[in-house]
Amino acid sequence: MAQLKLQPETAVQTEIYAKFFHGLSNPTRLRIVEILLDGEKNVSQLVEATGATQSQVSNQLACLKWCGYVTSRQEGKYVLYRISDERVRTILQLAKAIVADNAEHIRCCTRM
Amino acid sequence: MAQLKLQPETAVQTEIYAKFFHGLSNPTRLRIVEILLDGEKNVSQLVEATGATQSQVSNQLACLKWCGYVTSRQEGKYVLYRISDERVRTILQLAKAIVADNAEHIRCCTRM
DNA sequence: TCTTTATATCATAATACCTTAATATATTGA
DNA sequence: TCAATATATTAAGGTATTATGATATAAAGA
Numbered sequence: 001m002a003q004l005k006l007q008p009e010t011a012v013q014t015e016i017y018a019k020f021f022h023g024l025s026n027p028t029r030l031r032i033v034e035i036l037l038d039g040e041k042n043v044s045q046l047v048e049a050t051g052a053t054q055s056q057v058s059n060q061l062a063c064l065k066w067c068g069y070v071t072s073r074q075e076g077k078y079v080l081y082r083i084s085d086e087r088v089r090t091i092l093q094l095a096k097a098i099v100a101d102n103a104e105h106i107r108c109c110t111r112m
Numbered sequence: 113m114a115q116l117k118l119q120p121e122t123a124v125q126t127e128i129y130a131k132f133f134h135g136l137s138n139p140t141r142l143r144i145v146e147i148l149l150d151g152e153k154n155v156s157q158l159v160e161a162t163g164a165t166q167s168q169v170s171n172q173l174a175c176l177k178w179c180g181y182v183t184s185r186q187e188g189k190y191v192l193y194r195i196s197d198e199r200v201r202t203i204l205q206l207a208k209a210i211v212a213d214n215a216e217h218i219r220c221c222t223r224m
Numbered sequence: 225t226c227t228t229t230a231t232a233t234c235a236t237a238a239t240a241c242c243t244t245a246a247t248a249t250a251t252t253g254a
Numbered sequence: 255t256c257a258a259t260a261t262a263t264t265a266a267g268g269t270a271t272t273a274t275g276a277t278a279t280a281a282a283g284a
Contacts, residue, residue, distance in 0.1 A: 014146070015139045017204070020211050022137035026242085027123070027130045034126070043261055056243070058262055068210070077251040077260055087210050091203060092129070098199050099132050101180075138272080155231055168273070170232055189230055189281045 023067040024091075028052050029060045033069060037089050042078040135179040136203075140164050141172045144193075145181060149201050154190040 024030050031050050035041060041049070047057050061081060064070045071084040136142050143162050147153060153161070159169050173193060176182045183196040
């Protein structure tokens with residue numbers, strides 16, 4: 001007899017988690033997160049620090065904000081961004097620890 | 113005077129970490145990882161459990177293998193896959209905890 | 225050996241993502 | 255109000271990723 005298929009609920013959950021990880025799957029976004037882990041920054045500072053264009057940074061910040069990684073507040077003509085959940089720091093540390101043992105593998109990955 | 117740009121080294125590092133997270137950024141791949149956290153499985157079992165096609169599962173397994181998430185061993189006509197680093201479990205738990213506080217936000221994210 | 229089952233690979237088409245450039249909005253100070 | 259600066263949004267094109275279907279390889283048993 002066929003095994004019960006996964007509840008739709010589970011599929012939705014998995015998609016949310018996948019989206020969450022997608023947030024950290026782009027070098028520019030990840031770099032922004034790393035920089036913000038060092039403290040609140042405005043957009044211009046992030047543009048300077050990442051070397052990406054202003055458009056890119058604003059767009060990726062919007063993505064990070066949507067996904068709950070960062071929050072922002074206006075201060076004068078600047079918009080200051082900061083990490084909204086300190087646990088993100090732990091996730092990154094853990095990832096780095098794992099990658100340390102697999103860096104060569106991952107770097108060479110050309111499949112996708 | 114302009115601030116020093118990031119060392120190329122750092123950019124490479126960030127790209128590796130981004131690639132690492134990319135591994136978990138696809139629903140099928142993430143589901144496979146979740147299932148394998150429950151124990152070693154062969155490809156057919158993963159096809160059954162995920163509802164994805166055999167081609168999809170094999171391809172995503174190849175990706176996960178390249179990136180060091182899983183390893184495999186042949187046993188007769190089956191190929192058994194398992195998680196290669198238990199710390200992946202911790203990353204997932206952490207992500208789920210964070211998402212629990214931001215699920216609605218992330219689900220609605222249509223930007224990318 | 226032939227057939228069946230299990231898994232992997234490949235080509236192609238569809239989709240999603242990212243970059244770039246242009247433009248819009250909002251704040252500040254003249 | 256006008257100009258300058260900071261940030262956000264949008265459209266278009268290029269690139270990367272994914273899904274699909276077809277085919278290849280490899281092991282097991284008849």
